Amino acid sequence: MNDILSRRKLKAEIFRIIATISTWSSIIILIILLGNIAWDGLSKVNWTFLNNFPSRFPHKAGIKAAIWGSIWMLALVAIIAVPIGVSAAIYLEEYAKKNKLSRFIEINIANLAGVPSIIYGILGLTIFVRFFQLDRSLLAGSLTMSLLILPVIIMAAREAIKAVPKSIRLGAFAVGATRWQTIQSHVLPAATPGIFTGVILAMSRAIGETAPLIMIGALTYVAFVPENINDPFTTLPIQIYNWVSRPQVEFHHLAAAGIIVLLVVLLTMNAAAILIRNRSLKKYKW
Amino acid sequence: DSAKTSSANTLSGTVKIDGSSTVFPITEAVAEEFGKLYPKVRVTVGISGTGGGFKKYSIGETDINDASRPIKDKEIKKANENQIEFIELPVAYDGLSVVVNKNNSWLDYLTVNELHNIWKPGSQVHYWNDIRSNWPRKEIKLYGPGTDSGTFDYFTDAINGKSQSCRSDFTKSEDDNVLVQGVAGDTYALGFFGFAYYKENTDKLKIVPIDDGNGPISPSMESINNGTYSPLSRPIFIYVNPESLKRPEVDKFVEFYLAETYKLSEEVGYVGLPESLTKDIQQKYKTRSTGKWYSQK
Amino acid sequence: MNNKIIIEAKNLTLRYGKHPAIRDCNIQILKNKVTAIIGPSGCGKSTLLRTFNRMNDFIDNFNIEGEVLFEGKVINHSDMDPVEIRKRIGMVFQKPNPFPKSIFDNIIWGPKINGFIGNQQELVENCLIDAGLFDEVKDRLNSSAMELSGGQQQRLCIARAIAMKPEVILMDEPASALDPKATMKIEELIKKLKKSYTIIIVTHNMQQAARISDNTAFLYEGELIEYGKTNSIFTKPDKQQTEDYITGRFG
């Protein structure tokens, strides 16, 4: 019996070590990857780079238009996709009857998550750019990107909502709360960390996508900063992609610098979300 | 001169360009220079591929299309359906470069015929000594661009006599930089891609001179420009919508493009057209002569 | 004493899937009385209780046959708004389920969403005092309710229910996690509340049922075996089963 116990303990210990190693090896890969990028690009990140428009001369080329394009787009996507995604998740978890239709919607959403981004590009081009005549504008790009990340937000938010114990809801209903009051005051706050994880992952995806935007006609050479949602635009990954595929190695370094900028933008955006998540994680423990 | 600057300051509007990623660097350079003279004109350049660009062009969404190959009949038909015409303007040459690994010690040059034997559909060349019997009996690894690229289109046309006609068992990549890495990492490799990518990687690759009957010639600025590097130098184009030229900013832009392209294309790794040809093209533009032109020449 | 019926079940059969948890039950709950529901574990007490304020709406495979009437109106039809019903019929659950919020917010939340505009501090304190929890938590009204002990959580849930000033309060073994002192407080509270409220309480504690209730219902394997004045049920029950259960001679 004792033999068994020590074997079990050994197993647990080995497991713990494996889990630890797995985590840290991911971190190490990340460090290598970021190190690689930093090595190539860090020296290029300077004011000229941040404040110039694209150029054929690597030392003059900058990503001002792309930075602003990305920021505009992310903000719009957040405004469009997060409310819709969370609403849909709430509907499916809290309102929809568990019937064929809701099962169908469920599978449909999971399926949409697997549709390649380029197809969303084709969809956006047909619907937003051509049918609604939004042209190759920020709005068209953001709407397309929102459709692309909606499934991610919906699925993550649903899981987060599902994880809130049922007894909490019952408690709320029992004091005469309506469904929406229950959701608003108890379910959503408790599900916030999980929802934010979904939003972070979705926004990370949105910021790194290239193909669908190229498809709907986001541009590559733009020498101005977009001023409203009807303006043409470019984004960071498009600019990066363009630089990477140039023959001159200097442009490859610019691409690395572009990636650093992109990560900084991403981090700043996520920092807020992460702060909120960590704050509410402390509050909701059961 | 002051009159010119004042017109430059007042000229405004937008010029919408899309199309090939191969032509992009030249158009970008032109747009950059043009922007210095006419700061109020918004020039935008996209890269949705020659085909994707033509689709936008043929429904009037863009003023100019960058193309790494001449327009195809299907595309002309589409444009005609929408009453859209085009002026075809070659703007530079791109020399296709055939390259091998740095460690390849046996290869000195290839003839056009040998290239054809290697690349033709159903080719029986599997080992290096299938090409010339004194070469090593090592499996030859072929690298080429994606089958939908203008580069591939042109290469197959020039070597196999028919565009898109080619053996299929070679390793393909969409990105020429990636091909560079492929060939550089593989001793028994042979590949081809745009000249600009060779030029930036001369330390990693060995160029293959091509003999089309007049002796082996390596691609260079000069040999491409004067036409001796044959048959692997191809022209690249812009297609301009004559309707758009009614807007002065587009007209000014194209004019500027044709005037500056020789200098600017060399700056970004392409080869300018010979002077004689440039003259013809500028003439053609002035007369707004539409329709397919280059391929007939 | 008035004998107005406030809640009534008519031919009520309640099922989880196919398994019937309550069979053909007819019962009339009187206004301003304390009604105790007793019976062995698993006999369907909670199920019955939860039907009175439509809490079973949330169980997927639950289905209901027959009628439940509140003040003469059928309430188990889907066109009847359950929110309204639950506002008027409060509930304390078998397992304490405080919200993951502060103690203060746990109590004030219900009144607030229902438009309470009075003095919040006062309301919270009074409810805590009534539920016998005030002294223990008065210094930490703003700390999380999840940090309370089991019994404290249960008393908090009681305070939460009475803060709504409902007409009927359903209590599912409210005192099972409480010590004698707290239990006595709750019993006193129940006696006090009964002047203006109707109370239905599920309990395992015979003494408690005998002490506080006016009427007692005895359930056994989903059937209402006996229902009547607590006095008579505990002194001279009609049915043998009831007597066996009450005296613990059962099974």
Add this chain to the structure above:
Amino acid sequence: MNNKIIIEAKNLTLRYGKHPAIRDCNIQILKNKVTAIIGPSGCGKSTLLRTFNRMNDFIDNFNIEGEVLFEGKVINHSDMDPVEIRKRIGMVFQKPNPFPKSIFDNIIWGPKINGFIGNQQELVENCLIDAGLFDEVKDRLNSSAMELSGGQQQRLCIARAIAMKPEVILMDEPASALDPKATMKIEELIKKLKKSYTIIIVTHNMQQAARISDNTAFLYEGELIEYGKTNSIFTKPDKQQTEDYITGRFG
């Protein structure tokens, strides 16, 4: 009767953050005896009990001062393996917490991971019989434990704990959700188990404590007020507080 000490607490102070839940407690639990811990809600009973098998490891801001000894060995140091301890000291919680698995799997899971190789069906049935649940669930051993009623869940948790055949069983108000019949079964079980096991039980039910325990500890606001033979505690307690509490005259 042997009077061997199996668990001992020395100068034990237990804190959540800064708030002390148990203050300077010294207690010796005797082997093969039933020890009852009584005291008002929130006095620290659960906290003390959970320290005996290191269950408080899972609470973030919990900290411990002093020593807990099991068979003479200090067990509250981090180099001591809690797995070993918990295997030998089983536990039934205040709120029933069955695993979201079938009834059968709930019981067999513990023995299985501990290398049980006997007849599983037999073990499960015996444990269910011992816990007084068998008759109610014998037809649905493979359905989810989450569908049981509150009391059924609690009995399942008891069955789950005894399936492990631990040396000590900690019970945190095991009968609070049970009806008299089930409670009696559990009490009988405890009496039966005590021949070979040591049992520590937290209870609010004075009668229960009096009926089943050999020794009783009375806690009040984190302090061990009195500890001794159940008989004497219930008949002639040393301290006034104890007497007040037991007679319900408290507070």
Add this chain to the structure above:
Amino acid sequence: MFRQINLKEKGIEIFLSLSAFVSILTTMGIITILFAESFQFFKNVSPVEFFFGTQWEPLLVPKSFGILPLLSGTLIIVAGSALISIPFGVLTAIYLSQFASEKTRNIIKPVLEILAGIPTVVYGFFALSFITPILRSILPFTEVFNAASASIVVGIMILPMVASLCDDALRSVPRSLKEGGYALGSTDFEVIKGVLIPSSFSGIMASFILALSRAFGETMAVTIAAGATPKLTINPLESIQTMTSYIVQVSLGDTPQGGIEYQTIFAVGIVLFGVTLLMNIFANWVMNRYREVYE
């Protein structure tokens, strides 16, 4: 008073259901576009050739339209990346939710999430310039472009998704359940395996679906690291092409639009859509079968 139906509640419900409906509209849009164009395609190419052909060269002369090579390429990438991301992701989630201190976790989790934001192009080059050389030094017959290194980076890319979502799922298991497990004298490993994972199964599965869907749809990294060579093979050390990278290649390439070459992307799109659908139906089935609800 009793009859009153709460208008605000109803309004909210309608708004929420409309949001859910957006996903249906999206699907309808996608299906319409895909079907309209593939209809043209199947007028010219027989479905038999398309579904059972073993050669995919629609752009070469002579053309061939057998989708199997693209399908096999896609499956290699999905399987390979699953092999990396699922075990590592789940282990990381377990480490974060069970072993790591609050502080460590608050650092690691966001850091991992950065991994998800790096543009996929970068992953492609990372594979080509870092992973492939390592592979080639271990297995010298590895091709320069190969599915293995592409799978590895895609796996790394989707790992944060698995890790982050699983971590949330594991953490939302009520503490009382975990304690119930420990109280039976089980080790960390046993509690994780026997209690935590089954209790959060649906969340874990959801993370797999999301992550693998992403792998399924991943394009740029695969194109760069694995080349664009449609080849019917199961050897991960060879160059391959996936369905998505084919679609991107053609839609952003120089192929004229409107012809049969261009219509191929819609036919491929349909297959892709169908395969994802099957995968999802399967996952859904698994989930419903093994889901264990707590509470």
